[in-house]
Every structure is written in C-alpha cells, then in structure tokens.
Amino acid sequence: MMTTPDDELTPEEAAAFATLPRAIRGGDELAEERTVRALRAAGLLVPSTRRRVPPGLAIGLGVAAALVIFVAGAVVGRGLARRAVPPVPLSPAAQVQEAGTAYVAALIRLSHAANHERSPGLEAGTATLRAAATSLARIDSNDPLANRIRTSLDAAANPADPSQLSRDPSIVWF
Amino acid sequence: MTIAPGEAQPVDPDSQLLSAVGHGDEAAFRCLYRRHTPRLHMLVLRVLGGHASDTDDVVQETWIRAVAAAGGFRGESSFGTWLNGIGVRVAWETGRKRRPTQFLSERDEPATDPPDTGERLDLDEALRRLPDQYRTVVVLHDVEGYSHDEIARLLGIAVGTSRSHLSRARQALRATLRSYERMVK
Numbered sequence: 001m002m003t004t005p006d007d008e009l010t011p012e013e014a015a016a017f018a019t020l021p022r023a024i025r026g027g028d029e030l031a032e033e034r035t036v037r038a039l040r041a042a043g044l045l046v047p048s049t050r051r052r053v054p055p056g057l058a059i060g061l062g063v064a065a066a067l068v069i070f071v072a073g074a075v076v077g078r079g080l081a082r083r084a085v086p087p088v089p090l091s092p093a094a095q096v097q098e099a100g101t102a103y104v105a106a107l108i109r110l111s112h113a114a115n116h117e118r119s120p121g122l123e124a125g126t127a128t129l130r131a132a133a134t135s136l137a138r139i140d141s142n143d144p145l146a147n148r149i150r151t152s153l154d155a156a157a158n159p160a161d162p163s164q165l166s167r168d169p170s171i172v173w174f
Numbered sequence: 175m176t177i178a179p180g181e182a183q184p185v186d187p188d189s190q191l192l193s194a195v196g197h198g199d200e201a202a203f204r205c206l207y208r209r210h211t212p213r214l215h216m217l218v219l220r221v222l223g224g225h226a227s228d229t230d231d232v233v234q235e236t237w238i239r240a241v242a243a244a245g246g247f248r249g250e251s252s253f254g255t256w257l258n259g260i261g262v263r264v265a266w267e268t269g270r271k272r273r274p275t276q277f278l279s280e281r282d283e284p285a286t287d288p289p290d291t292g293e294r295l296d297l298d299e300a301l302r303r304l305p306d307q308y309r310t311v312v313v314l315h316d317v318e319g320y321s322h323d324e325i326a327r328l329l330g331i332a333v334g335t336s337r338s339h340l341s342r343a344r345q346a347l348r349a350t351l352r353s354y355e356r357m358v359k
Binding site: 007009013014016017020021022023024025031032034035036038039040042044045046047 | 195198199200203204207208211212213215216219230233234237238241242297298316317318340341344345
C-alpha cells in the first residue's frame, strides 16, 4: 500500500515521539536474579566462583592432563621396575625348612635318575644328612634322634664295627 | 571514522562482555544486563501495549535467547539493536499466543474509541490503544527508528505490510488524540 503525504509525521508529531522515554528502570534486582538463575539452569552461565572453561580449552586441558598422568605413570613404573627389591630375610627355622624341602626334592629327582648318577648322589645325600645330624647335635647335644642318625651313618660307613649298628636296630632308612 | 593501518581499533565494550558471557561469565552478564535492560524493558512494554505482567517474562526470555545465541552475534549492528530485535520477536510471539484475537488481518481497522472521561491520554496511552500489529510497527519505526526493511525482516512480514501498518497506525493515533481533544474541550 502506498503512503500518502497525510501519513508523514508533522514536526509536532515527530517532536512528540522524540520526547517519549526510551528507557525505564525495568524490574528490579529480583528480575535480574531470576534471569541469572534461569540462565544457570539452562547451563548458559556459571557463578563467578566456578567459571566455565571454554570448550576448546577444556579439551586441551583434558588432553594435557591425560598426557601428564600417562607420563608420570610410566616414569614411576619404570623407577619401580629398576629398583632392586631387597630380599626379605627368612627366619633360621624357615631357612632350614626351605633347605630341607630342596634337599628332599633333590633326593626324589635322584631316585628317578640313571643308575650311574645315583651312586655319587647317594654319597652326597648321605654326607649332607650326616652333616645335618651333626649340626643338630651341636644345637642340642642331648637330642636322641640326631645322635642316632649320626651313629647309624657312622656305622653304615664302617660296617667293620658291628657295635655301631647294634646300638639302634630300629633306625628306618628313607 | 576511518582507522589508519596499524592504529588500534576501538573495542566495543558490549562485544567484549558478550564474548565473556558466551563463556559463561556471570559477572559479565550482569554488567550487560544492567546496561541494556532499561531500554529493552521500555521497548517490550510498548510492544506489548503496556502489559507489565508479560513484560518481565519477555525480557527474561529475550536475555536467555540472546545468551544462547551469543556466538552468533557478528557485530553487524550494535548489541543493543541486536538485543532489541530479539526482544521484539519474543514480544511478538507472546502477544500472538496470549491475545490472538487482537492480531488483526490487514482488512481490520484499528479502533479509535475515545478514552473514558477523566483518563489522561498521552501519546504512550494512545499507542497502547492500537492493535498489536500496528502498535509494534509504529513503535519500531517512529519511536525506535527502524527502517521498513528492518521491521519486515524482524517481524517476518512484507515491507509493504510494514508501510501499510504504519500508515494506519498513524491515522488511528491522530483520530484517537483528536477525539480526546474534542472531549476535554
């Protein structure tokens, strides 16, 4: 629709429009707080004490943090691997038990060995057993079992002396 | 103003604040809010025909949309103009939802009923008496200084429709004010 000259504002009308207020103290602090709360609820604002990090920066920081954690983990892991773990000292009783287990296991393996390997093995085993009995007797000179083992082994090693065997006929060899 | 090469370009404080708001800066938002809400509030109040109860809601919704679209602000117009444009659209939508019967077709004529006896009639009151479509156009054109192209773009109407609404709105305003003058004499 075309406008006519009558549609144009007169100077008085234009002046009247020009005097209209362009601003008003809208609402109050409550309106501002309500708007801020709505923006927070929409995730568009965060309180000044908890500023939101720009998305690009957040990704960068995340990657950097992941790299730092990875590198730190690798360094710590390598350091731990290099560090020699000090052996936990065993108690004397545990050492005896561990050595005994190894001794018996070696004897079992000897029982499955070829005949030509058994003889030196038996000698070594017997010598060890005697040494062990001697050591036990040193610990407790009145230990009857240690003394009997030692006596029996001596007798076996010297069959010319039958008195050694007659002292204890109940010895069972194993 | 032309800026010589190498000369520091003045930075628009609103653009800086809006950029910070885009990153969730609440303090920057409060600063921006206090700078522009008085004018936005007045504009929305006029577009809504003085419906103060709706004005606060429209202003709030305007700010929410503006902050959500902060990244889309290109600085082609001032921030105030951009914000007011959003405010007008929200007010326009609100008016159409809440008072659909007042939105007239182009064939309808604005009412020019004289005011009740004893009622003070000024230009603002005469504007409030206009139908929403006419009032919106005359407020944007004659009060806020928008062009018909801008009004058409803002309201999603044809430029000719904007001109037509303005013409009818001015005629209705004159008729209302004349009838009031005759009555008080």
